[in-house]
Amino acid sequence: MSSTVAPKTANPSVAAPPPRAPRVELRSLDTLWFQVAGTVCNLACRHCFISCSPTNHTHEFMPLAEVERYLAEGAQLGVKEYYFTGGEPFLNPEMERILEATLKVGPAHVLTNGLLLDDERCRRLKLLAEGSPYSLDLRVSLDGLTAEANDPIRGAGSFDRVMAAVRKLAEVGINPVLTVTEVLAENGSAEGKESFLDLLRTLGVDKPRLKVLPIFQIGAEAERGGAYQSWQRLAEGDVMEQGWDHLQCSSCRMVTGQGVWVCPILVNEPQGRMGETLADTLNSYPLDHPACWTCHVHGVSCRT
Amino acid sequence: MGNRPPQDEAERQRLAEERARLAAHRGKATWGEKLVPLGEFRAAVERSGRVLAGEERAAEVASYTAPRGDKVAVEGPYSKVIVFGGVYNNHRALAALLDEAERRGAEAIYCLGDLGGFGPSPNEVRPLLEAGAVRTIQGNYEESLAGGAEDCNCGYADPRDNHFAKLSYGYTAEQTAADFKRWMGQLPCRRRIRVGNKEVLLVHGSPRRINEFLFASTSPDPFLEVLLEQEDCDLLLCTHTGLHWRRTLPSARQVANVGVIGRPANDGTTQVWFAVLEAQTSGEVAIELVPLVYDHLELAAEMRREGLPAEFVETILTGWWTTCLEVLPPRERALSKY
Ligand code: SF4
Numbered sequence: 001m002s003s004t005v006a007p008k009t010a011n012p013s014v015a016a017p018p019p020r021a022p023r024v025e026l027r028s029l030d031t032l033w034f035q036v037a038g039t040v041c042n043l044a045c046r047h048c049f050i051s052c053s054p055t056n057h058t059h060e061f062m063p064l065a066e067v068e069r070y071l072a073e074g075a076q077l078g079v080k081e082y083y084f085t086g087g088e089p090f091l092n093p094e095m096e097r098i099l100e101a102t103l104k105v106g107p108a109h110v111l112t113n114g115l116l117l118d119d120e121r122c123r124r125l126k127l128l129a130e131g132s133p134y135s136l137d138l139r140v141s142l143d144g145l146t147a148e149a150n151d152p153i154r155g156a157g158s159f160d161r162v163m164a165a166v167r168k169l170a171e172v173g174i175n176p177v178l179t180v181t182e183v184l185a186e187n188g189s190a191e192g193k194e195s196f197l198d199l200l201r202t203l204g205v206d207k208p209r210l211k212v213l214p215i216f217q218i219g220a221e222a223e224r225g226g227a228y229q230s231w232q233r234l235a236e237g238d239v240m241e242q243g244w245d246h247l248q249c250s251s252c253r254m255v256t257g258q259g260v261w262v263c264p265i266l267v268n269e270p271q272g273r274m275g276e277t278l279a280d281t282l283n284s285y286p287l288d289h290p291a292c293w294t295c296h297v298h299g300v301s302c303r304t
Numbered sequence: 305m306g307n308r309p310p311q312d313e314a315e316r317q318r319l320a321e322e323r324a325r326l327a328a329h330r331g332k333a334t335w336g337e338k339l340v341p342l343g344e345f346r347a348a349v350e351r352s353g354r355v356l357a358g359e360e361r362a363a364e365v366a367s368y369t370a371p372r373g374d375k376v377a378v379e380g381p382y383s384k385v386i387v388f389g390g391v392y393n394n395h396r397a398l399a400a401l402l403d404e405a406e407r408r409g410a411e412a413i414y415c416l417g418d419l420g421g422f423g424p425s426p427n428e429v430r431p432l433l434e435a436g437a438v439r440t441i442q443g444n445y446e447e448s449l450a451g452g453a454e455d456c457n458c459g460y461a462d463p464r465d466n467h468f469a470k471l472s473y474g475y476t477a478e479q480t481a482a483d484f485k486r487w488m489g490q491l492p493c494r495r496r497i498r499v500g501n502k503e504v505l506l507v508h509g510s511p512r513r514i515n516e517f518l519f520a521s522t523s524p525d526p527f528l529e530v531l532l533e534q535e536d537c538d539l540l541l542c543t544h545t546g547l548h549w550r551r552t553l554p555s556a557r558q559v560a561n562v563g564v565i566g567r568p569a570n571d572g573t574t575q576v577w578f579a580v581l582e583a584q585t586s587g588e589v590a591i592e593l594v595p596l597v598y599d600h601l602e603l604a605a606e607m608r609r610e611g612l613p614a615e616f617v618e619t620i621l622t623g624w625w626t627t628c629l630e631v632l633p634p635r636e637r638a639l640s641k642y
């Protein structure tokens with residue numbers, strides 16, 4: 001083909017991959033993610049690496065029946081844990097029934113922004129958790145210790161609403177993991193971590209838990225904080241076999257309404273889609289996206 | 305917060321930008337950092353990846369779940385063995401365990417690793433292991449000590465947990481004799497034994513990773529079924545988490561975390577736990593998880609003499625964990641005092 005005409009499948013956001021990116025084998029399918037609310041969210045955070053918002057329908061809600069098909073296939077393949085994300089999972093009207101179905105076959109984790117956690121829902125979630133032999137874990141996102149620090153990133157009023165949500169969870173006896181990104185550098189420092197743990201204590205969480213995640217310079221975050229530089233790419237030999245455990249794509253897959261993807265990070269890249277069923281996606285994957293560089297350098301595990 | 309005009313202006317601008325951003329998403333897909341018509345994104349998705357035929361899918365699943373064959377020699381056969389893990393330098397509990405093994409007439413004793421950390425006087429452990437002819441596999445502690453690693457490879461994120469993990473590892477690393485460390489380095493990472501007519505796989509964390517946690521509430525049945533299928537065994541025994549549990553799977557295979565003898569099971573009692581495997585006349589194997597009482601007061605006194613943290617001594621005396629709680633899943637954490 002002519003060098004002046006880009007092939008139809010070319011990704012408009014990413015230059016041609018470097019030659020021979022390292023390939024990661026799927027060691028074991030331990031973690032199965034569901035983009036259960038698609039890219040639809042009731043917030044539109046400035047650092048959201050998949051640019052979720054009320055109007056973003058790149059990925060749509062997943063109906064219960066579709067989730068159940070993958071749960072059955074996941075059980076057959078021995079999946080160890082299920083993660084639910086979006087967008088905001090609780091926007092999906094079937095979310096609680098989806099959790100009920102999941103908790104029959106394994107532990108479930110929900111990544112939520114907390115906005116839809118009212119008293120009633122907190123109580124129902126507590127019942128769901130008590131009705132299963134497996135753990136139900138909620139991860140609630142926050143990005144600053146005060147409204148002044150948090151809200152410019154996550155949206156006006158979000159700080160107060162998260163505070164209220166965590167308080168309600170603590171009241172019904174659910175101990176959420178507070179998830180914080182390094183969008184503010186101080187969030188990840190030892191002092192920052194202590195301050196977030198203290199904040200949880202003031203909200204009535206007596207056994208506070210915290211998870212700090214690096215940021216991916218894609219999606220909305222690329223606009224806010226800048227995109228990747230051309231040198232931030234992996235080449236053959238960068239990732240040794242011993243390093244694979246640090247890459248979640250060696251032990252996870254992500255299901256959306258449009259099939260099965262390599263990981264929860266690349267759902268806005270058509271090339272991240274590996275197949276239709278889990279069985280289609282047990283093969284290896286080339287790490288030729290700049291976000292892979294972040295995973296490699298930070299050893300990101302999105303697990304709790 | 306004042307209502308000074310410059311702020312209002314900035315706020316108005318921000319809201320306008322926000323609205324523009326949301327409006328831009330309508331009917332579009334985010335492809336990387338670009339917005340493209342939804343149809344274009346969906347068409348590219350359709351072309352990406354592979355879609356196998358029915359029989360190819362079945363073959364993929366079959367090869368994924370097929371036994372992987374580790375070629376480890378099978379020891380035994382036995383009719384009664386004792387299996388324990390997590391000594392954590394608790395030589396007093398280890399001595400009590402050896403007495404118990406003799407009393408019960410066990411034919412062999414197996415240790416699933418994590419000899420050091422937490423407790424006092426690491427070098428007391430080795431002569432006891434030798435006296436009891438204990439067959440040991442390597443835990444993450446042995447792996448780290450033998451390899452001269454800087455920490456125990458537990459990977460704590462909480463600064464407080466990390467602080468205590470470092471203290472306990474540092475003490476053990478400094479005190480453990482060089483030839484004891486070398487001995488740890490040559491320990492196997494797994495063993496297979498035959499009890500009755502069943503084959504039992506012994507590992508530290510999990511068959512896949514020395515430091516993987518198998519907690520009851522995060523080890524679902526379907527996961528364990530596939531794991532035992534891949535490992536080609538009837539029973540799987542592990543330790544590493546500090547919490548004992550056992551389960552019979554729908555296929556009748558069994559899994560047990562034998563717990564640890566080094567510190568209590570975070571249940572408010574001072575006893576520690578181990579497992580007895582006994583062949584039944586049918587050839588089936590019964591797994592019994594057994595509490596062990598030992599002289600914990602003496603151990604606490606020794607820990608104090610050695611200058612170990614008061615938080616560790618408290619655990620020995622009260623039965624509640626005071627550190628490294630962050631790894632507990634919600635269900636196990638809810639039962640915990642701290
Ligand atoms: S970061 Fe989370 S809460 Fe914020 S827009 Fe993205 S999905 Fe929604």
Ligand code: SF4
Nearest residue numbers: 249263265291292295
């Ligand atoms: S973004 Fe991270 S998890 Fe996804 S394929 Fe790249 S390295 Fe793997």
